[in-house]
Amino acid sequence: MVKFDTLSIVVxxxxxxxxxxxxxxxxxxxxxxxxxxKEIILVDDCSTDDSAAAINAYAARHPSLGLRLLTHPVNRGKGAALRTGLRAATGDYVIVQDADLEYDPEEYNLLIKPVLKGFADVVFGSRFMGGNPHRILFFWHSIGNYWLTVFSNMTTDLNLTDMETCYKLFRRDIIQGLDLKENRFGFEPEVTAKVARVPGVRIYEVGISYYGRTYAEGKKIGWRDGFRALYCIVKYGLLKL
Known part of the structure; x- marks a missing residue:
């Protein structure tokens, strides 16, 4: 049984x-x-609403939670926000959590299990395996996710079912040792390609639930991000840049 003290959660x-x-x-x-x-690190990427004020108010109501809020003076994108949060993490392991309600933090325990058993250094949470709830939404998004995962697997020689998932759990020294560059949603294929090249890394995948949002409910990723992901698969996976 592997013991670790703190999980850093980057939001x-x-x-x-x-x-x-x-x-x-x-x-x-x-x-x-x-x-x-738990170490909870939120990175506000120059929101135009009252996100930072809402977080500060929550932190004031719950001081024992020890929330850390980092801010960007200009909007730089999700990947840039993740780099800021990942650099600041001090826990033994790090997980990414979107601020929306598409993923259930209770399922961190599913991702942690192969770590505690001594099997894994990195764990992906797949929306497309296992018997967990999965909201039925966009057909073409699911097709796009499938083919992006296939193309990513072809360049990394992994057999993931969901490369684009938000839930990725990393040993902190591994994720902080990667030279990540993508500022938007290209983070997912970039980090997958680069973590796959870490010598001796042990990557596992577990099934998770997915409570997807519609665009009316605040979903942000679009078709342009799909093309960027494909570009990143070629750049970081095939060309190994």
Whole structure:
């Protein structure tokens, strides 16, 4: 059994004032196994709503949670926000959590399990395997995710089912040792390609739930990001830049 003390949770935030308190409630109530502590780092990517004020108000109401809020003076994109949060992490392991309500933090325990058993250094949470709930939404998004994962696998020689998932758990020294560059949603294929090249890395995948949002509910990723992801697969996976 592997022991670790703290899980760093990095939350990129952009215009999530309406829902950020809900994800913070879930993180506050979350109980991790074996007494593992939580370090919660939020990165506000120059939101144009009251996201930062909502986070500060929540932190004032719950000082024992020890929330850390980092801010960008200009909007730089999700990947840039993640780099800021990942650099600031001090826990033994790090996980990415979107500020929306598409993923359930209770399922961190599913990702942690192969780590605690001594099998994994990196764990992906797949929306497309296992028997967990999965909201039925966009056909072409699912096709796009499938083919992006296939193309990514062809360049990395991994057999992932969901490269584009938000839930990725990393040993901190591994993720902080990567030279990440993508500022937007290209983060997913870039980090997958680069972590796959870490000597001796052990990557696992577990099934998770997915409570997807519509665009009316605040979903931000679009078809242009799909083309950027394909470009990143070629750049970082095939060309190994």
């Amino acid at each position: 990129p935030v952009y215009n999530e004032a309406r829902t950020v308190h809900q994800i913070l409630d879930l993180l506050r109530e979350l109980q991790l196994p074996n007494g593992i502590g």
